[in-house]
Amino acid sequence: MTETALNKVTFIGLGKMGTPIALNILKAGFDLTVYNRTPGKMDVLADRGANIAASPKESAAGSDFVMTCLMDDQSVLDNTSGEDGLLAGLKPGGVHIGTATVSPSCAAKLDRLHNSHGSHYISAPIFGRPDAAEAGTLLTYVAGNAEVIARCEHLFAAYTQTHIYMGEDVKVVNSIKLAMNFVLVSLIEIFSEVYTFSEKSGMDAEFIEKLIHTVLAHPVLGEYTTRLRTGDFEPAAFALQAGFKDVSLMLQAASEVQAPLLVASTIRDKLVTALACGMENKDWSAIHEVTRMEAGL
Numbered sequence: 001m002t003e004t005a006l007n008k009v010t011f012i013g014l015g016k017m018g019t020p021i022a023l024n025i026l027k028a029g030f031d032l033t034v035y036n037r038t039p040g041k042m043d044v045l046a047d048r049g050a051n052i053a054a055s056p057k058e059s060a061a062g063s064d065f066v067m068t069c070l071m072d073d074q075s076v077l078d079n080t081s082g083e084d085g086l087l088a089g090l091k092p093g094g095v096h097i098g099t100a101t102v103s104p105s106c107a108a109k110l111d112r113l114h115n116s117h118g119s120h121y122i123s124a125p126i127f128g129r130p131d132a133a134e135a136g137t138l139l140t141y142v143a144g145n146a147e148v149i150a151r152c153e154h155l156f157a158a159y160t161q162t163h164i165y166m167g168e169d170v171k172v173v174n175s176i177k178l179a180m181n182f183v184l185v186s187l188i189e190i191f192s193e194v195y196t197f198s199e200k201s202g203m204d205a206e207f208i209e210k211l212i213h214t215v216l217a218h219p220v221l222g223e224y225t226t227r228l229r230t231g232d233f234e235p236a237a238f239a240l241q242a243g244f245k246d247v248s249l250m251l252q253a254a255s256e257v258q259a260p261l262l263v264a265s266t267i268r269d270k271l272v273t274a275l276a277c278g279m280e281n282k283d284w285s286a287i288h289e290v291t292r293m294e295a296g297l
Contacts, residue, residue, distance in 0.1 A: 006064035006151055007031050012056055012079055012086065013100070014041040017126065018069035020133040021099070021159045025067075026050055028158035035059035056080070060089035065155055067097045069126075073106040080110060092118040095148055097155070099126045099140070101181065104171035111144070111170045120148045123170035124156070124163070125177040137161040141173040186263075193261050200257040228288045236283035243284030244271040 007030050011022040014036040026032045026048055033051040034042050035058070042052050053059030056079045060066045066086050070076045076098060080086050086096065096114060098107065098121065107123045114121040122144040132138050138160045142149055149165060156163040166172050191212060198208045215221075220237075227233060247268045254261045270287040279286050 008063045008065070009033070009155065010035070010053070010059045010063040010066040010086070011045075011069070012036070012059060012066065013069035013071075013075075014045070015069065015071075016130045017099075017133050019044065020130060021067075021069060021126075021138070022050070023048065024133075024136045024159045025155070028154075030155070030158065033059050033063065055084040056086040057084045057089035060086040060094070062091065063089075063094060065095045065097060065152065066090060067099060069099045071100070073102050076100060076102055076106065076110065080113060087113060087117050087119070090117070090119050094119045095122060095152065096120065097122045097124050097152065099124055101125055101177050102174060104174045104178075107170045107174045120145055121170060122149055122152060123173050125173055126160075127177070127180065133159070139163070141166050141176050143167055143170045143173040190263055193259075193263060197254050197257065197259040197261060200259040201253070224285050227283060227285045231289075233279075233282040233286035233289070236281060238284050239280065240271065240274055240282050240284045240286055241280040244268070244275060247271060 009025055009030045010033045011018065011025065012035045014022060014034060018036075019041070022032065022034055022045055026045065031051075032045070032049075033053050034045045035053040035056055036042050039052075042050070046052050068076055068079060068086075070079060078085070080096070082088070090096065096110070096119060098110060102125075107121075111121045111123075122142060124140045124142040126133070126138045126140050128138040136159050140156065140160050140163045142152075142156070142163055143166045145168065146165065166176070194212065195205060195208060198205065223237070247264055250261060250264050251268060254264070267287065270290040271284070273290045274280075274282075274287055277290075279289065
């Protein structure tokens with residue numbers, strides 16, 4: 001790192017993700033100051049040469065960048081605003097990089113707070129688990145002022161493998177993070193229901209795991225994501241009328257062994273609506289049209 005580079009970094013929030021990220025920033029040669037509500041969590045950084053602060057305000061004083069890796073909207077806002085918040089210490093032109101999973105509305109509020117202060121907010125939620133944080137191979141989508149983000153390139157490189165710019169609107173990347181987490185938790189729920197139905201139906205759990213892996217690796221999943229994106233539901237690979245029959249059989253079998261399939265119940269209801277709208281000959285993925293209608297699209 002050159003002497004002229006912006007290299008004074010504050011890191012707030014030393015949890016399972018924050019600590020390894022902060023350690024990688026320190027290893028990259030940045031002048032690092034840390035703050036955490038529980039003081040003991042700062043010791044590992046202090047032992048490696050980081051500066052310790054007693055408040056968000058104190059931590060941000062003189063820093064070029066302040067990074068927050070906190071639990072939720074309220075904790076980020078609490079550490080940002082108020083007489084001891086990071087805004088009270090951050091210099092004009094300073095940059096606040098938010099790495100946590102927060103709501104899009106929280107990101108927009110932080111952006112407004114920084115605009116009023118004369119500083120900058122960059123939304124950069126992280127994708128990955130603690131092992132990726134330790135290895136410095138996290139993914140982050142970033143949004144905000146492009147010129148300001150260009151100043152952050154060397155900092156992103158310290159703790160991510162890839163960072164992707166998504167435009168000026170800071171809310172967008174928070175919505176991306178929530179969409180990704182929704183995919184993951186939805187799959188977890190589906191797998192849970194499949195395992196439960198299988199167990200009560202006398203099937204072998206290891207066989208079901210292999211079956212799930214086979215389905216996830218099948219190219220038909222890519223076909224369905226494309227159909228939903230393009231709205232191309234004809235010709236049908238599997239007709240919606242036939243899909244309704246199969247989902248009805250799923251629910252009947254689940255009822256017989258008393259294993260609720262909640263996701264299947266939701267799908268059945270959308271299939272009924274689609275049939276009522278005359279979509280019986282479209283691909284069963286056309287239930288997406290019902291979802292869009294329910295959202296007013």
